[in-house]
Amino acid sequence: MNNPVVLVTGSGRRLGRQILLAFHKRGDFDLVLNYHSSEEEANKTVDIIRSEGGRVIPIRADVSDRKSVIRMMQIIEKEYGQLDIVVNNAAIFTRFKWDEIEDDAWNKIIDTNLKSVFLCSQEGAKLILKTSGKGKIINIASLGGLQAWKEHIHYSASKAGVLSLTRSFARTLAPDITVNAVAPGTIIIEGEENKEIQHININKIPLHRYGQPSDITEVVLFLSTSASYITGVTIPVDGGRSIDTRLS
Numbered sequence: 001m002n003n004p005v006v007l008v009t010g011s012g013r014r015l016g017r018q019i020l021l022a023f024h025k026r027g028d029f030d031l032v033l034n035y036h037s038s039e040e041e042a043n044k045t046v047d048i049i050r051s052e053g054g055r056v057i058p059i060r061a062d063v064s065d066r067k068s069v070i071r072m073m074q075i076i077e078k079e080y081g082q083l084d085i086v087v088n089n090a091a092i093f094t095r096f097k098w099d100e101i102e103d104d105a106w107n108k109i110i111d112t113n114l115k116s117v118f119l120c121s122q123e124g125a126k127l128i129l130k131t132s133g134k135g136k137i138i139n140i141a142s143l144g145g146l147q148a149w150k151e152h153i154h155y156s157a158s159k160a161g162v163l164s165l166t167r168s169f170a171r172t173l174a175p176d177i178t179v180n181a182v183a184p185g186t187i188i189i190e191g192e193e194n195k196e197i198q199h200i201n202i203n204k205i206p207l208h209r210y211g212q213p214s215d216i217t218e219v220v221l222f223l224s225t226s227a228s229y230i231t232g233v234t235i236p237v238d239g240g241r242s243i244d245t246r247l248s
Contacts, residue, residue, distance in 0.1 A: 185238025
């Protein structure tokens with residue numbers, strides 16, 4: 001039997017790379033590394049996986065563009081002959097005061113964070129149903145989609161949209177494809193932190209620590225491999241911050 005094929009969008013760097021590597025370390029998966037502008041980081045990730053005997057293909061694609069997404073799915077079908085799991089991870093994070101958000105900033109974050117999830121879920125589901133019959137979609141949302149972040153209004157809106165898409169696609173694609181979301185809180189990725197970003201005071205997190213990549217990857221793997229009777233849900237992985245929806 002063929003290994004399940006996993007596509008992780010935006011997986012050349014940061015959390016996407018950690019998710020892809022988690023599938024690799026789990027074993028018995030064929031991987032698709034999607035990237036757009038992070039070619040150098042993507043190539044390094046491919047080298048790591050292949051040096052350890054993993055099977056991975058890198059595909060450069062703008063996941064906010066339909067033609068690019070369709071082309072990516074065609075490459076996956078040609079190279080692997082199937083698709084089983086889609087992890088919608090690609091996203092950007094910017095900070096603006098409410099009265100400083102221009103159209104370009106709004107459109108860019110909505111296209112990257114929300115439209116991409118719609119396109120990759122839509123086209124990915126078509127390929128899953130065509131080649132495998134059953135599969136899973138996991139969307140990487142954010143605590144910002146559950147809470148009101150006053151200096152990230154556009155970001156929160158995009159991630160709230162991801163939560164809605166998760167529920168809608170879950171209902172639409174059942175019973176053949178399960179669709180769930182993971183909503184990370186503050187996740188610290190060693191060596192890849194933006195020093196300009198100020199994180200919430202650790203004392204405001206009930207578990208009194210920031211998250212690690214493994215806190216996210218373990219949930220993604222669970223939803224991808226074991227959660228056969230779960231669909232349409234969002235799992236916050238935030239140390240308990242979502243207990244109080246007023247925190248920002």
